[in-house]
Amino acid sequence: MWGRYAAALPANAWNWIAVWRRNYLAWRKVALASVLGNAAEPMSSLFGLGLGLGAMLGRVDGTSYIAFLAAGMVATSAMISATFETIHAAFARMHHQRTWEAVLCTQLTLGDILLGEVAWAASKAFLAGAAITIVAAILGYAAWPSILYALPAIALTGLTFASLAMVVAALSPSYDYFVFYQTLVLTPMLFLSGAVFPVTQLPDAFQQVGRFLPLAHSIDLIRPAMLGRPAGSVGLHIGVICMYAVLPFFLSAALFRRRLMR
């Protein structure tokens, strides 16, 4: 009986690396276009909103608006990057490209594939988030060297949102359903998590909802690091983010097993 479920779990601690390396090889062929394409959107939001709105708003949360927004854009870009890699690219590899089908014929398990895909999506998210962090630091909107603390938080954010998106990919019959996840989950989360304005601006009920959202906890880790401030409740934030990474991972494994290994 256990054997049936073993197929949905990673077989060991290193099999996933082969999947990660396959995706890396494919990415390397289009790396420049991919990096520019992924970084352009959050960068233009950062400078457009940061400078434009910043001129009207003055100081926010004790700092310039653009410096406040930078942490929000870093976390958001990690979220978006991990999500899109999973629901578009990984979904294509599962679906019409039949890449997963080929891998399932080797000694890798479904769990190895999922772990490799999640790790790969998190790597791309890390790249996107780190790029904005570095640009913000160079322009003086983030504090050196405390931004180094933001880097592991960005990676963790990537893992979490890759894992969550994997559940969405496992449930979606086709690409058409992903828009619901974007519009009904990710976009509201952006506003409830304090990415573009302090959550204290929200009615109390919405603030309470925000406490349960992974993006809020990731911003609570990244923003103090970028602004060079001491962070509070680090253990709690990391715990919540990890929970959002681990539980959906196993859920997606169970769902994909039902979908692909019938």
Added chain:
Amino acid sequence: MSAIAIGLTGVTKSYGDKVVVDRLSFTVASGECFGLLGPNGVGKSTIARMVLGMASADAGNITVLGEPVPGRARLARMRIGVVPQFDNLDLEFTVRENLLVFGRYFGMSAHQIEAVTPSLLEFARLENKTNARVAELSGGMKRRLTIARALINDPQLLVMDEPTTGLDPHARHLIWERLRSLLARGKTILLTTHFMEEAERLCDRLCVLEQGRKIAEGRPHTLIDEQIGCQVIEIYGGNPHELGALIRPYAQRIDVSGETLFCYAPDPERVRGQLRGHTGLRFLQRPPNLEDVFLRLTGREMKD
């Protein structure tokens, strides 16, 4: 090494109300080519998936290379090569990169993969395409690369699901020739096909399936001798039912398929004599083949 490569005992699999595989049992000996023969949708691919541990049976036992499946399917798959029904190569990668990526899935180092790549490409007759992108290859080349890829881990057993479907005759004959050379090297092959000629040419033994059930099993020529055992005359161009009535006394059996009359005749000359004088008829007299066996077993005939 066990003498039995694959063993199925009483395997049943249903999707909803539809029974796809029904109490199926067979064994494949090491070194033989065993065919699963039947029309599309008969459960062949499901059987292949269950052998690989990618689907689990509702009932029955499966053992592959000594490992119980699906429980230890991963360990069995370390020694299996798979040629799937639909190409799933990485199109954006080159031929060499496809082998590299696949070798890594088996835990091979880049050095180990590079060491076997030239011989695999030579086997697949793709030596000149090493750095070509897969998207640029013809259908036959892609199939050959898929076979080369399936050999990267030097498997004992190959599971091939419709390996020549969709190929032109030249490409198909080249694949058959390559598969025979694998058998000569002692590999075991489980082959699913709806292609009678393929089964007849390659398989040492085969199992004929209908609606997930085994309706015959044996060596192709034994099956042909047992089930048919005489010459076949195909008659075109008349009313098959009227003609059938005329020649019935001289025929062992008569089948009608569409506009064609199949007459199984121990003495073909007497059948031809009986139809002399009927104009507009065309005759094709030939030895019996697996297709005749299949048509007979699946019962698309006018009963004798």
